Ligand SMILES: Nc1c(NC[C@H](O)[C@H](O)[C@H](O)CO)[nH]c(=O)[nH]c1=O
């Protein structure tokens with residue numbers, strides 16, 4: 001199902017465990033910061049709405065999405081129950097978009113395989129800024145909200161496994 005056919009901010013609160021007591025690390029890319037700040041706000045609000053205390057949310061900023069890999073790896077070491085990696089990659093004139101997107105995708109996948117703290121992929125990979133706006137609090141909702149809900153569910157799975 002394409003994002004255009006669902007709202008990224010919608011979720012059934014009855015299916016979400018109370019997240020009070022869980023600690024979350026959020027690593028935020030500074031590239032396209034108007035977009036990443038919107039994603040962070042969506043993630044932060046969703047965590048708080050589901051019981052997470054402010055002091056249990058750690059935020060670090062990194063220069064760009066490629067640095068989300070290292071930042072998330074170090075965040076995994078901070079005694080958190082899940083990490084949310086937030087980035088916005090927008091197609092430019094060259095193939096750099098492809099390499100950044102593939103690199104951060106594979107890097108975050110590797111962190112999930114190699115380490116025991118789940119890292120949630122909240123990286124928009126858009127053709128243009130309008131698509132990014134629509135997915136960070138616009139007409140398609142907020143991928144940050146979706147990522148926060150995924151983080152809570154994965155923290156609960158990790159606790160019970
Ligand atoms: N073009 C975008 C970038 N590029 C920068 C890289 O992520 C990285 O910081 C640089 O190559 C140094 O290692 N990053 C984004 O997050 N979004 C972009 O659209």
Ligand SMILES: CC(=O)[C@@H](O)COP(=O)(O)O
Nearest residue numbers: 090091092093094096097
């Ligand atoms: C994703 C990128 O690195 C890209 O936005 C950079 O733009 P360009 O390909 O025009 O150098």
